[in-house]
Amino acid sequence: MKCPKCSSEMEPVNYGREYTVDRCNSCHGLWFPEDSYKHLKEEWMSHFMDSGNPKVGKHYNKMKQIASPVTGKLMKVVEDKKQPHIEYEVDVDGHGAFFDAGEYTDFVEDTISDFFKSFFAKAKKLAG
Helix, strand or coil: CECCCCCCEEEEEEECCCEEEEEECCCCCEEEECCHHHHHCCCCCHHHHCCCCHHHHHHHHCCCCCECCCCCCECEEEECCCCCCCEEEECCCCCEEEECCCHHHHHHCCCHHHHHHHHHHHHHHHHC
């Protein structure tokens, strides 16, 4: 599978026996099949699959018009409801979701700094 952001090869990464996620060999973005990212969020230490540099992830997160590696259709940008500063891409037909490097770790961990990031993200949208 090719990475939807940088077109590099992706390799499978296993979490236990139930889940396989694809990680880009270059930008280290993560492709989660179907809605496995929602289930894995509740699993202990699942964020360790997200081994990429968050600075690289922020760079690639600016790309909004990306095609699904499964269907080739443009993916939809989704804002996390609890942490609106997190924007990831989902396949419009439900085949999966893509998180940039560092983004899934942020998605899994809900900290006090996330509260402030969310507050400022909401304020920015209201002002903009």
